[in-house]
Amino acid sequence: MKLIMQKSALKEEFQEVGSVGLVKTHSFTFAQTPEEMVLESGARLGPITLAYETYGELDAKKQNAILICHALSGDAHVAGYHSKNDPKPGWWNNMVGPGRPFDTRKYFVICSNIIGGCQGSTGPGSPNPATGKPYGLEFPILTVADMVKAQRELVQHLGISRLLNVVGGSLGGMQALQWAVSFPELVKTATLLATTSKLSAQGIAFNEVSRRAIMADPKWQRGDYYDRPDRPDDGLALARMIAHITYLSEQSLHDKFGRRLQDQDRLGDSFSTEFQVESYLHHQGDVFIKRFDANSYLYISKAIDYFDLTRHGELSLAQALRGVKSKFLVVAFKSDWLYPAEQSKEIVRALKKNNAEVTYALVDAPYGHDSFLLPNSTLEEMIVNFLGQNYRR
């Protein structure tokens, strides 16, 4: 009887139409001593492990590979479930699977955790071969170009000489754009969602207060907390809470929470009185610290701030994009105030100056910067069409 119930529950779970089902994270290690990877700063990093997942099958001509690049807090687990009891699927589950926009019946989909990350790829929490202890702040400063250079090793390892599409939102979009610049021959098409060629002063400011929240936590210990009983959870939670506000639009916060109170029906007379929006943010912070590393947050957010293809104004953006050979789909979201549409348009203009083939769309989704992560039929259709136009079996 018990067995039957389990089977029935299992059946129900995987009746999710279009799911890739049970998936595994793999890992690939390269840049072994003394062949370390040379970073943009000149520092050397190795060995490097990349955690990655793949969905679907590589076709015979190896022309159907799509690389998904994740954003600040993402990881390699884009779609499907890690176990039968996994409460949550991957972070872009609605987009990847049989019949979904990144259709795994047609495409071979790859995603790797970026270097600097904390979900299986080499980052500040990994052992420093020079000491045997976790790197902490001994980890070198990273750039988006470094993340992409490491991904390229994985793509080569998988036997792929040209990617059908590189796609990502936010930091993921920066990576996709960097891919098209660093390896123009390898990128047939690129899809840039809710991204920019350089973060605004306001964006840098928010990243900096988030970093300061971490670094002001006494448990951060200048990044050397891995062997201690406590981690800088308070600081990391606060960093996430700050950032989370910037990912949403005022309208979506209003629609979701307004000024409604949590577990109360009138204002109280103490600091424990909570609006629902406060409670929601606390929850976001609490959940985040269970899956993320504070030093990774520092390194990755700094890489976002540093990203600037114009080499800090040395070139125009059009000059910076001179060598690109990809076709582009660029999508901005109306309510995204952190990566505003104007910044996407700037990329589009610079690409057009280089006679690149570009499709630009401004999607009227109300969820702010997070819009690219949420189900949206307009976005889904655009991706289906863009991929379909550029892939013939």
Place this chain on the structure above:
Amino acid sequence: MKLIMQKSALKEEFQEVGSVGLVKTHSFTFAQTPEEMVLESGARLGPITLAYETYGELDAKKQNAILICHALSGDAHVAGYHSKNDPKPGWWNNMVGPGRPFDTRKYFVICSNIIGGCQGSTGPGSPNPATGKPYGLEFPILTVADMVKAQRELVQHLGISRLLNVVGGSLGGMQALQWAVSFPELVKTATLLATTSKLSAQGIAFNEVSRRAIMADPKWQRGDYYDRPDRPDDGLALARMIAHITYLSEQSLHDKFGRRLQDQDRLGDSFSTEFQVESYLHHQGDVFIKRFDANSYLYISKAIDYFDLTRHGELSLAQALRGVKSKFLVVAFKSDWLYPAEQSKEIVRALKKNNAEVTYALVDAPYGHDSFLLPNSTLEEMIVNFLGQNYRR
């Protein structure tokens, strides 16, 4: 010789045309035991001291008094200098003085530090008469109505039975609106700048992460830090940095700092690399902790969140404003995303439903929420005209 140089410097300093010159902060104490003031929560607070400044002279008929209400981080020192060597004038110096919009040749201008504050008025850092020690978190939760109720005691003490104008921006505007609701007979006109009848969910969210920055600082000690060697400076500085970003527009941050680097001409390879905008925020935090108290920040920001004349939706805003008898000038600023113009318009609509005389203006200043604090000829002209229309000597 030395004396002559001093005189000459002094002369130069007070050649600032239109300055009120040297001013003093006064104080007024009331609500002595057992006649404490009853707060909106039902708690009792007393004795209460209000620090205040006045500029100009009360006319014979006592009809020229203007009450300025300050915002979260403001104080009673609106204009002029506290000493000959005072490096900075009051926070709205450009607006108050002979020949300035609040013309001290015509008007008697008052400003008091709000209760809950830390610049001379009774707040969480003041001695609790029950214990003789600073209140800390024993201080009662405050509302905007409580702040206004205390100000009314001061106005009565000054012998004024009707105010020509109550004016303020942000939290100051909330107070001005509350004045018109709590004491309709006492407020001839009210000027509401960059304010709202209730803060948005996004505004509450930013206030909450600022409070959390303070409360996560181990030196905060649940508010009981006054007798300790260290104060929660890191937390308070971070709170200010977060809030400061929300006071400025993306455009003004871009114009002021863009992505320019501080003391460097290229990106470095460590966390010490700083963009100018980061350095600016750090400076804002460092300056703030020298003049502000962390517990005051908690209490006042909470009062801002709580402010809601509709009694948490029990009434419509029009119903809540039913008793007002003042004329209103309501001014919003286009680039203010924290207190967006729509919220000012909502007040205007509700006032008009009550047949109140309202002038509304949307000013095209680029500086975000802070626009109301910065010199702006449009704003100045509107204030001059509005006051002039409502005051005859």
